[in-house]
Amino acid sequence: MEMKNVVKKENGVPRQFLGVDFVVLSIGKDTMVAKMLYKASDFVPFHQHPNEQSAYVISGTYKLKFGGEEYLLSEGDTYSIPANVEHSIEIITAGEVIDVFSPIRQDYL
Numbered sequence: 001m002e003m004k005n006v007v008k009k010e011n012g013v014p015r016q017f018l019g020v021d022f023v024v025l026s027i028g029k030d031t032m033v034a035k036m037l038y039k040a041s042d043f044v045p046f047h048q049h050p051n052e053q054s055a056y057v058i059s060g061t062y063k064l065k066f067g068g069e070e071y072l073l074s075e076g077d078t079y080s081i082p083a084n085v086e087h088s089i090e091i092i093t094a095g096e097v098i099d100v101f102s103p104i105r106q107d108y109l
Contacts, residue, residue, distance in 0.1 A: 003027050032104040036097040046088040051101040054080040060095015
């Protein structure tokens with residue numbers, strides 16, 4: 001997938017990872033934006049990747065675990081997970097989250 005600095009919402013690229021639907025949006029030289037479309041039945045088990053991950057919760061409620069801590073997140077909350085840190089997310093109620101990864105997640109392309 002090539003660098004796409006501006007992406008209209010209707011041109012996002014639908015993908016799926018660990019059973020979770022998401023849309024790849026803009027892709028820069030060092031960062032990528034994705035919108036996660038979490039269903040209540042989704043669960044992202046502990047995993048890690050070489051990408052720093054920062055996120056903004058648009059809607060829904062989630063239980064995020066990393067660094068030995070557990071966080072209850074809802075609309076308007078944000079978080080940043082350092083690269084190579086194990087984390088998981090439990091979906092309590094369905095919703096959407098904007099994720100920003102640096103560097104670009106090759107496994108999302």
